[in-house]
Amino acid sequence: MRNIFAVTILFAVITLSSPAQMHEMKSAPEHPLKAVMAELQLTPDQKSQVQKIHFENQKKEIELKAKLETKQLEMRNMLMTDTPDKSSLEKAIQEVGSAETVLKINKMSGWFEINIILTPDQQKHWIKVLRQAPMKKMRMMGRGRDLKVPMEQPHPMDR
Secondary structure (H helix, E strand, O other), X not given: OXXXXXXXXXXXXXXXXXXXXXHHHHOOOOOHHHHXXXXXXXXXXXXXXXXXXXXXXXXXXXXXXHHHHHHHHHHHHHHOOOOOOHHHHHHHHHHHHHHHHHHXXXXXXXXXXXXXXXXXXXXXXXXXXXXXHHHHHHHHHHOOOOOOOOOOOOOHHHO
C-alpha cells in the first residue's frame, strides 16, 4: 500500500513539473544587480569584483537570516508556554531586533564595498540606486493592491 502511495506522489510531482512550467522558471526576470551593472558599464575587472562582493554578501545574508529566524522561532516558543516569562521575552525581543539590525548593516556594507571600486561617474549612478531602493520596495509590497505610492522625487543633491 505504501509503495502505491509513493508511486502516486512521484507521478504527481513529475506531472506537475511540465515543460511549460520549467520554461516559466527559466525565463524569470533578470536580477536587479545585473541590470544595474549593465547601466554602470563596468569593466570586466569591476564586474568580477562586484560579483565576488555580491556572492560573499549573499552567503553572509543567508547565515544572518537563519539566525534571525531561529531567534524569532525561539521567541514564539516562549510565547506558547502556559506562563511566559516577561524578562526572557524582553531579552528575546532585543535579540530579534539586534539580528534584524545586523542583517540591514550587512546589506549596507555590500553597497559601500561596491561603491569603492567604482569610478566617480559610476558612483553618481550607484548612489541613485541606493536612494531608489526603498521606493522600489514600497512599490513591490503594494503590487496587487490598490495602493498609491508617491512618485519618486529627485534627491536635493541631484538637482
